[in-house]
Amino acid sequence: MSTQADPIIRVDNLTAGYNETVILDDISFDVAVGEVFVIVGGSGCGKSTLMNNMIGLTKPLNGSILIDGDDIVTEDEDVKHRIRRKIGVMFQTGALFGSMTLMENVRLALDEFTDLPRDAAELIATMKLELVGLRGYGDYMPAELSGGMQKRAAIARAMVLDPQILFLDEPSAGLDPVTSAGLDALIRNLAKTLTMTFVIVTHELASIYAVADRVIMLEKDLKKIVAEGTPQQLRDRTDNPWVARFFHRQPPEKVGY
Amino acid sequence: MISRHTNTRLRSETDRSGNLTLGYSGRLDSATVGKLWRQTQKVLQSAPPGRVRVLTDEVTYCDGSGVALLFWLRLRGRRDNFTVDFEGLSSDLQTRLQRFDPEAFAKEGATPPRPGIAENVGRAVWDFFQDIGEQLVFVGELTIATIKCLVRPKTLRWKDVLITAERAGANAVGIIALIGFLFGLIMAFSSAMPLRRFGADVYVADLAAMALVRVIGPFITAVILAGRSGSAYAAEIGTMKVNNEIDALTTMGLEPVRFLVVPKLLATMVVAPLLTVIADVFGLIGSGLVILSLGFPLVTYTNHVRSAVDLDIWLIGLLKGLVFGALVAGVGCLRGLQTKTGASAVGISTTRAVVSGIVLVVAAEGVFAVLLHFLGI
Numbered sequence: 293m294s295t296q297a298d299p300i301i302r303v304d305n306l307t308a309g310y311n312e313t314v315i316l317d318d319i320s321f322d323v324a325v326g327e328v329f330v331i332v333g334g335s336g337c338g339k340s341t342l343m344n345n346m347i348g349l350t351k352p353l354n355g356s357i358l359i360d361g362d363d364i365v366t367e368d369e370d371v372k373h374r375i376r377r378k379i380g381v382m383f384q385t386g387a388l389f390g391s392m393t394l395m396e397n398v399r400l401a402l403d404e405f406t407d408l409p410r411d412a413a414e415l416i417a418t419m420k421l422e423l424v425g426l427r428g429y430g431d432y433m434p435a436e437l438s439g440g441m442q443k444r445a446a447i448a449r450a451m452v453l454d455p456q457i458l459f460l461d462e463p464s465a466g467l468d469p470v471t472s473a474g475l476d477a478l479i480r481n482l483a484k485t486l487t488m489t490f491v492i493v494t495h496e497l498a499s500i501y502a503v504a505d506r507v508i509m510l511e512k513d514l515k516k517i518v519a520e521g522t523p524q525q526l527r528d529r530t531d532n533p534w535v536a537r538f539f540h541r542q543p544p545e546k547v548g549y
Numbered sequence: 550m551i552s553r554h555t556n557t558r559l560r561s562e563t564d565r566s567g568n569l570t571l572g573y574s575g576r577l578d579s580a581t582v583g584k585l586w587r588q589t590q591k592v593l594q595s596a597p598p599g600r601v602r603v604l605t606d607e608v609t610y611c612d613g614s615g616v617a618l619l620f621w622l623r624l625r626g627r628r629d630n631f632t633v634d635f636e637g638l639s640s641d642l643q644t645r646l647q648r649f650d651p652e653a654f655a656k657e658g659a660t661p662p663r664p665g666i667a668e669n670v671g672r673a674v675w676d677f678f679q680d681i682g683e684q685l686v687f688v689g690e691l692t693i694a695t696i697k698c699l700v701r702p703k704t705l706r707w708k709d710v711l712i713t714a715e716r717a718g719a720n721a722v723g724i725i726a727l728i729g730f731l732f733g734l735i736m737a738f739s740s741a742m743p744l745r746r747f748g749a750d751v752y753v754a755d756l757a758a759m760a761l762v763r764v765i766g767p768f769i770t771a772v773i774l775a776g777r778s779g780s781a782y783a784a785e786i787g788t789m790k791v792n793n794e795i796d797a798l799t800t801m802g803l804e805p806v807r808f809l810v811v812p813k814l815l816a817t818m819v820v821a822p823l824l825t826v827i828a829d830v831f832g833l834i835g836s837g838l839v840i841l842s843l844g845f846p847l848v849t850y851t852n853h854v855r856s857a858v859d860l861d862i863w864l865i866g867l868l869k870g871l872v873f874g875a876l877v878a879g880v881g882c883l884r885g886l887q888t889k890t891g892a893s894a895v896g897i898s899t900t901r902a903v904v905s906g907i908v909l910v911v912a913a914e915g916v917f918a919v920l921l922h923f924l925g926i
Contacts, residue, residue, distance in 0.1 A: 407583035454612035
């Protein structure tokens with residue numbers, strides 16, 4: 293898939309970090325419409341920082357992030373609000389509202405942002421729950437469900453308005469292989485049929501191979517993107533030992549104990 | 550009938566044999582579907598059809614909400630016994646529509662077991678007695694852990710004791726002094742007016758001093774401690790419980806009661822009597838100001854206070870402070886340890902800590918009143 297035509301996300305000369313600490317230094321990349329874009333890297337390399345910058349939760353130290361042409365780094369709340377209507381986010385822990393049932397969690401955005409009749413909103417929410425295998429659990433409170441089920445419900449909530457871009461933070465972590473494979477199929481299906489764009493932070497190699505159109509790998513010491521390409525291209529790279537180890541699931545040279 | 554929402558339209562036609570044709574065009578997404586949905590409902594209600602043809606060849610975009618509208622037509626047809634035929638569905642749309650089985654949606658889904666009234670009452674009674682049981686077990690555990698720590702002081706986390714003493718004690722001096730002062734002022738003023746009618750206004754000093762040192766000083770100190778510190782203990786320990794930190798302590802072989810509760814209990818038991826003295830002193834200053842304003846000299850006030858409040862009364866006040874401090878700290882920590890899961894759990898624990906703390910303090914006040922009566926103090 294071409295990444296140059298009509299990028300829906302354009303990250304330009306982004307320097308990210310906290311206070312004086314630079315975590316990512318002057319990185320740039322584009323994400324095309326309908327692309328499943330995966331961000332990988334070791335612990336502490338800045339994956340979550342980058343994602344938080346891209347969804348507008350934190351501001352980068354420098355650079356710009358254009359979402360469908362609008363800069364999310366801007367101070368203008370109207371612009372930020374417009375951008376947020378185009379994106380859905382699934383956080384690593386699910387972040388479901390504990391005081392609401394699953395149905396209320398999933399329906400919330402429909403009730404707030406659309407003029408859908410109540411039974412229509414309920415049917416749409418039920419269909420989203422069906423897509424993640426949770427139809428029939430609408431009356432359950434999040435605390436009554438397992439971690440994996442909560443995560444799937446969070447994905448249903450994130451995609452209830454069919455956003456143009458869906459950000460998923462570790463969607464497969466903690467899920468059984470069958471559910472995880474089902475989730476991968478769902479992502480591919482949504483990307484294909486709705487040209488929904490996905491930005492996914494994950495460590496799951498099987499998921500990366502199953503869903504990713506393109507992968508970027510961040511490196512902690514260089515604070516840069518050290519590799520970019522399809523999962524197969526990155527797996528076959530031999531010039532960067534860290535990339536090779538990651539994609540072949542090999543231990544580091546020096547094992548600490 | 551033609552409806553418009555941006556470039557989205559619904560055309561509906563009913564032929565002579567009662568067959569309905571619904572033609573959708575434009576974008577079917579969450580912004581446009583709401584209006585279309587209502588219009589479709591209206592059309593179906595006004596003339597229940599025998600058959601519905603749904604034309605979708607002019608649909609330019611269809612997201613999940615649009616699919617839901619088409620699927621809902623299928624569900625309605627099933628419910629109201631009319632056939633629904635889709636025409637012009639793209640293969641993608643067809644695949645996405647077929648993803649949902651109308652039969653499965655018509656069935657009632659799994660619902661969590663919801664108890665009836667009788668079960669709720671039974672559960673509430675059971676929970677009440679279970680809570681009493683847990684409190685007794687906790688008192689036992691806490692007593693043993695505290696004795697162990699006092700016998701072997703090295704096992705006590707002294708740093709935590711000092712930090713807690715600072716937070717619960719030193720940081721509360723201002724509010725305790727202010728509330729004590731205002732209580733003394735209000736109480737003396739309120740009682741001075743009726744007593745003056747009988748020429749007994751000088752005895753306001755006796756009344757205020759006795760009430761403040763014996764009852765009100767320890768009580769308001771305990772209530773403020775419950776609100777400031779009991780809730781803080783419950784929130785701190787409750788958050789640790791939610792984050793599995795209590796489980797981590799247990800699996801590391803560290804008893805949560807010794808590690809977390811004993812330092813808080815001892816620190817609160819030390820600072821509560823001291824705060825009680827501060828509340829008493831500032832309360833006496835407040836009531837003294839009222840007496841002076843009534844025209845009595847300071848020496849009259851101090852003489853009446855000394856005659857009304859002897860050492861026994863002061864010691865009783867201090868003892869009450871000690872007991873109330875232990876109750877507030879203990880129940881605050883217990884409510885923290887009882888925290889369940891979910892975002893609201895910590896809030897519930899802090900509320901329970903404050904309410905239980907105040908209830909226990911009032912109950913203990915009653916026990917003290919009866920005991921002191923029988924002891925003749």
